[in-house]
Amino acid sequence: MEKIKVAVNGYGTIGKRVVDAVRLQKDMELVGITGHSYNFRMEVAHDCKIPIYIFDGENDFEENGIKPAGSADDLFDEADIIVDCTPKKIGKENKEKYYIPKKKKAIFQGGEKPDIAQISFVAQCNYKEAIGKDYVRVVSCNTTGLCRALKVVDDLYGLGLVHATMIRRGADPGDIFHGPINAIVPVLELPSHHGPDVQTVLHNVNIFTTAMSVSTTLMHCHSIHAECKKTPNVKDLIEKLKHTTRIRMVRTSERVRSTAEIMELARDLSRSRGDMPELCLWEEAIGVSGKNLFYLQAVHQESIVVPENIDAIRAMMGFKDAEKSIEMTNKALNVK
Amino acid sequence: MEKIKVAVNGYGTIGKRVVDAVRLQKDMELVGITGHSYNFRMEVAHDCKIPIYIFDGENDFEENGIKPAGSADDLFDEADIIVDCTPKKIGKENKEKYYIPKKKKAIFQGGEKPDIAQISFVAQCNYKEAIGKDYVRVVSCNTTGLCRALKVVDDLYGLGLVHATMIRRGADPGDIFHGPINAIVPVLELPSHHGPDVQTVLHNVNIFTTAMSVSTTLMHCHSIHAECKKTPNVKDLIEKLKHTTRIRMVRTSERVRSTAEIMELARDLSRSRGDMPELCLWEEAIGVSGKNLFYLQAVHQESIVVPENIDAIRAMMGFKDAEKSIEMTNKALNVK
Structure with missing residues (x-):
């Protein structure tokens, strides 16, 4: 060949x-x-x-x-x-x-x-x-991360309105040009560009996004609220996510409580450059209220x-x- | 007297x-x-x-x-x-x-x-x-901030389900004991305590909250999605918020783009200790999609x-x- x-x-x-x-x-x-x-x-x-x-x-x-x-x-x-x-x-x-x-x-x-x-x-x-x-x-990295998990939720339960808040890293680890050093900087346009961007891949998803930058270099985090058509089940969803490619479930019970610990895990796994191309979701941070699903995830912006x-x-x-x-x-x- | x-x-x-x-x-x-x-x-x-x-x-x-x-x-x-x-x-x-x-x-x-x-x-x-x-x-500071603005929205439009993501300061400015230095640390319980806490004041609001800590000392930020019973109107809401006590509208068009600039404004106002007891909302970060209202706000944790x-x-x-x-x-x- x-x-x-x-x-x-x-x-x-x-x-x-x-x-x-x-x-x-x-x-x-x-x-x-x-x-x-x-x-x-x-x-x-x-x-x-x-x-x-x-x-x-x-x-x-x-x-x-x-x-x-x-x-x-x-x-x-x-x-x-x-x-x-x-x-x-x-x-x-x-x-x-x-x-x-x-x-x-x-x-x-x-x-x-x-x-x-x-x-x-x-x-x-x-x-x-x-x-x-x-x-x-x-x-982009944020859009890729959003799409990977939302696809799973859409397949399982059907998506209604989705609202995602992106808490973005302020700069990459090797960067000396950006900030913020000690502030939270919201993206002052609503929706942020990420929502329309998700729709270029998941064409039928109704998504609204807001974003802000914070003083960290390691990873982005997303807080997601997804209305579902069927009532989501936390246990079933975790099981499905565990068996989805390029998604990694992490757990506070294993002391993976933050983006710092995810990056340390990637280094311990001897990943090239300490990369974590998988989207990471915290098991303990998946919640359901009626037909509403809430979850927190982390995106390694350099490698996803x-x-x-x-x-x-x-x-x-x-x-x-x-x-x-x-x-x-x-x-x-x-x-x- | x-x-x-x-x-x-x-x-x-x-x-x-x-x-x-x-x-x-x-x-x-x-x-x-x-x-x-x-x-x-x-x-x-x-x-x-x-x-x-x-x-x-x-x-x-x-x-x-x-x-x-x-x-x-x-x-x-x-x-x-x-x-x-x-x-x-x-x-x-x-x-x-x-x-x-x-x-x-x-x-x-x-x-x-x-x-x-x-x-x-x-x-x-x-x-x-x-x-x-x-x-x-x-x-608490976060709950106070949530309640002040949600009260206005509830009075105007009637609240359905509310989802708020709290992006919390990692430490107070005078603090040397806390972190994170370079990470995002989610609160790995859902909902975070803030949601139930709002209900101790606004008894009938259906609210779900998620939270994470970031490397900043100045203020908290909140990203809020509120389903409303009536269709919200951005202009009317801004007008109402402007005339609500202890709420301050800030604008990126005045170069108040971040928590750092809000704190600088408070110092320029000769506030004692540079405090900003008002809840601050960005005018440009209020958005509506159908009956869904989205907004970003900042809370000065030391003084609100x-x-x-x-x-x-x-x-x-x-x-x-x-x-x-x-x-x-x-x-x-x-x-x-």
């Missing part, structure tokens, strides 16, 4: 993780990554023998001992598919400048607007919609979308079996 | 603020406070000529140049009413040890269980219930209950006019 040739454009928080994940798939081959200028991430990539392709103009790779493998144009020409992990709005520019003229399939991240792609994607929700597509958008990018590659290249793709991805990444 | 003689037992975050507030009321006289041992708070109180009464046993006041005014027993005997601002569970001990035997009226704070008092209290919700009572419990304590004193001493008491308190404290 010929391997899928993947290029990754953008080597930040998501890009570097997608690169590692691609390299772990038996049916994929990483052609290379793009680089603008020398930095510690490029040094690590070079140490890992990852070919670095550069954009036109000045760069400082050679003077730092790194010989570029070629130009970004070369990279894109060589690839079957490009995973665009550039900062938001740059993906749109890249699509017009490179991917359309070169007739290359491309995956975009959740920072881009939905209309950049033919569909928005969460593997366990709508894999089939991505089969054979040229442009797919993997939704990584398996989605891998499955999107397969679907777009024509691999039709969603379950099989998810299984392959999970196994390679040691994800539940 | 004879002034109400008030003793304050416990001189921490709430106690020291209640002391200041009592001293500003024309119809009240502060008899004194209790002290266990010398510290910077006692030094400041002494500088302000506040009489300090001590408990039996060793103490280090005299060696630090402070002559106690008498014993705690003397203080309680002298007072008409005692505001108990001791840490949670101590109020219950004090009630049995001092207030019942001495037949003294007493106010407790929200850390105590509801059954410590005859009623739980938020002035603008149920002042009348406190008139002439011997034991009243001023509810201070005016409630003052009004509770008056009600318990037989002052029957709720509006008049609230007006007197507000004027003395420069509260809206």
Whole structure:
């Protein structure tokens, strides 16, 4: 079987993780990554023998001992598919400048607007919609987290109105530019963009979202209230969630009481970079009042979308079996 | 008119603020406070000529140049009413040890269980219930904040199910003992205690609450979803809230985008200790979807209950006019 040739454009928080994940798939081959200028991430990539392709103009790779493998144009020409992990709005520019003229399939991240792609994607929700597509958008970390659990609840009980409050990390662990340091910063637009974003994947869900940023770097948390059509049962739901891919149940009775302890668990599991690509739900924080379901979950913003990018590659290249793709991805990444 | 003689037992975050507030009321006289041992708070109180009464046993006041005014027993005997601002569970001990035997009226704070008092209290919700009572419990900061705004919504539209997510400050500004430093810590019991606590004041409201602590010291935030019986109107609601006592509307268009900026505003207003006893709601963060109302609000945990304590004193001493008491308190404290 010929391997899928993947290029990754953008080597930040998501890009570097997608690169590692691609390299772990038996049916994929990483052609290379793009680089603008020398930095510690490029040094690590070079140490890992990852070919670095550069954009036109000045760069400082050679003077730092790194010989570029070629130009970004070369990279894109060589690839079957490009995973665009550039900062938001740059993906749109890249699509017009490179991917359309070169007739290359491309995956975009959740920072881009939905209309950049033919569909928005969460593997366990709508894999089939991505089969054979040229442009797919993997939704953001928060939206991915919302969709994974809401799909389970919708399948079991049928969803009425959903209200989710996102308590967002203020910055990523390696970030020095953002705040807040000591404040809660609400998103002062209602609904926040997450609600409409969920609907790009779960098309019939009536969801309203509010969000705020807080002084933490580890994970996002979500507080969710979902009206259900049938009366939910906590025990049954926990059982179902336990057997759902990419969802991990955590328990305060095991002293996993906070996002800090979830991240410590990921490190103890020897996960690469201490990542937790599974959506985590606390067993003790699932409650029912009449037909209303309430739950709290945590999202590792740096890694939750990584398996989605891998499955999107397969679907777009024509691999039709969603379950099989998810299984392959999970196994390679040691994800539940 | 004879002034109400008030003793304050416990001189921490709430106690020291209640002391200041009592001293500003024309119809009240502060008899004194209790002290266990010398510290910077006692030094400041002494500088302000506040009489300090001590408990039996060793103490280090005299060696630090402070002559106690008498014993705690003397203080309680002298007072008409005692505001108990001791840490949670101590109020219950004090009630049995001092207030019942001495037949003294007493106010407790929200850390105590509801059954410590005859009623739980938020002035603008149920002042009348406190008139002439011997034991009243001023509810916690979060519950006070929830009640103030929900009362308005209930009066206007009628409340169905309410779900509130509390994003709580991890510690008070002067605190060195608590966390989290860099994590989100959910309350892993559903509902959190806040929901049942609201019902001790707004008896007929069907409310479910979830909560988590975050790394900030300034204020709590609440994300609220209230099903209404009539369709809410954002403009009308804002207008009504603007004219509701102890509620302050803030706006991102004035660059009040976060709890940090609300606290900065309070400092700019020359509020004592930079306090903001008003519940703050963001105008831009009120949204409606069908009969569902969504809003975000901020609660200054250190000061929101201070005016409630003052009004509770008056009600318990037989002052029957709720509006008049609230007006007197507000004027003395420069509260809206």
